[in-house]
Amino acid sequence: MDKENSSNSAPGNDPKRSVTLRDIARELGISHVTVSLALRNHPRISDVTKKRVKAKAEEMGYHPDPMLSALSHYRLTSKEKPQQAALAWINPLQHPEKLRQFEEFNLYWKGASAMAKRFGFHLEEFKTTEFTLERMNTIFKTRSIRGVLIAPLSWQTSPINWDAFPWKDYAGVRFGRSQEGPLLHFVMSAQVSNTMRAYEKALEKGYQRIGFVGSLASRRMFSAGYLRAQLDHTENILFPPLMVDIEQVDQNRILLAGWMKKYKPDAILTDNLLLISLLKELGYSIPGDVGLATMSMHDTTIDTGIDQNPEEIGRAAIRTLVSLLNEHHFGVPPIRNAMHVEGKWVDGSMLPSRL
Numbered sequence: 001m002d003k004e005n006s007s008n009s010a011p012g013n014d015p016k017r018s019v020t021l022r023d024i025a026r027e028l029g030i031s032h033v034t035v036s037l038a039l040r041n042h043p044r045i046s047d048v049t050k051k052r053v054k055a056k057a058e059e060m061g062y063h064p065d066p067m068l069s070a071l072s073h074y075r076l077t078s079k080e081k082p083q084q085a086a087l088a089w090i091n092p093l094q095h096p097e098k099l100r101q102f103e104e105f106n107l108y109w110k111g112a113s114a115m116a117k118r119f120g121f122h123l124e125e126f127k128t129t130e131f132t133l134e135r136m137n138t139i140f141k142t143r144s145i146r147g148v149l150i151a152p153l154s155w156q157t158s159p160i161n162w163d164a165f166p167w168k169d170y171a172g173v174r175f176g177r178s179q180e181g182p183l184l185h186f187v188m189s190a191q192v193s194n195t196m197r198a199y200e201k202a203l204e205k206g207y208q209r210i211g212f213v214g215s216l217a218s219r220r221m222f223s224a225g226y227l228r229a230q231l232d233h234t235e236n237i238l239f240p241p242l243m244v245d246i247e248q249v250d251q252n253r254i255l256l257a258g259w260m261k262k263y264k265p266d267a268i269l270t271d272n273l274l275l276i277s278l279l280k281e282l283g284y285s286i287p288g289d290v291g292l293a294t295m296s297m298h299d300t301t302i303d304t305g306i307d308q309n310p311e312e313i314g315r316a317a318i319r320t321l322v323s324l325l326n327e328h329h330f331g332v333p334p335i336r337n338a339m340h341v342e343g344k345w346v347d348g349s350m351l352p353s354r355l
Helices: 003-007 021-028 032-039 047-060 066-077 096-101 103-118 133-142 191-204 222-231 249-263 275-281 310-326
Strands: 085-091 121-127 147-150 171-175 185-189 210-215 242-244 267-270 291-294 305-307 338-341 344-346
Touching: 021 032, 021 047, 032 047, 085 103, 085 133, 096 103, 103 121, 103 310, 147 310, 171 310, 185 191, 185 310, 191 210, 191 222, 191 267, 191 291, 191 305, 191 344, 210 222, 210 249, 242 249, 249 275, 267 275, 275 291, 291 305, 310 338
Parallel strands: 085 121, 085 147, 147 171, 171 185, 185 338, 210 242, 210 267, 267 291
Antiparallel strands: 305 344
16 A cells, blocks of 8 residues: 555544544544534534534544543542533522522532532522523523523422423433423432331331321322331331322311321321421320421421431432533433432431330
């Protein structure tokens, strides 16, 4: 082979040489910057160009340089680097100021904000009461924001047309398993295993008639943990959980009174923030008549139960989001991934030992 032909051989056919972005750009007659952006699914690049670039990269056998990837990861995780870009926290509540009045959700923010900073980002809140999703999209693209967190959805969520947002251009993560809105990857507390742990703790303390009072909301899975725990301890007295609509306080009082009279629990596990006040209104003393443990220590006066580690949930959400950004995984995923963060048991005065 003469020298001229050797110099013009395709890099993809030379096993001794890795294909570079500039090689792909030369083949397509475009800039290497365009190639780089296309491979990262950047919204500035048209879908047609993205397909051309990805097809050519695959044809030529392009693979990212592992050393450069490692260097990029080091830069992302270094503690001593300046913040360079923003990640968006979308607050969907009708009264957005109420979100972080809940200590649980405020700790989500605290953990997420601190972890974002470690990765070189700052976390910025965008409220659906101030911006439409169409307007947010314009802002995000102007500021090169590619990562989005959706704060926890609740009964107080404002009406939102989630389909109006071009999710294909963004990496997104949600808090909680709600089916409302885009079915993105999500992070939440390990509600099933946390409740099973609480049930075991109550047994260890000598309780046998362990009941559960919880929310009807399908996004909550505490009752599933309670039912699973009962199956593991059939030698104990079993009875159904009381599931209520948290907003129907008067009805809940009536239902609770009947349930207490019929089943006579000696301990109750709950995710209902108002249960302690309802029990007292019905004349029950705690823990004299009934022991009590909450499935979330925050935003309640119940001092015994599960700390869901909400700061860690916030940190896990950012780690998941940054991983999606690094791997160029944008849009609503075909397979939804869930990350469950385990909580820890906290002893208190409301579920004392009866042994």
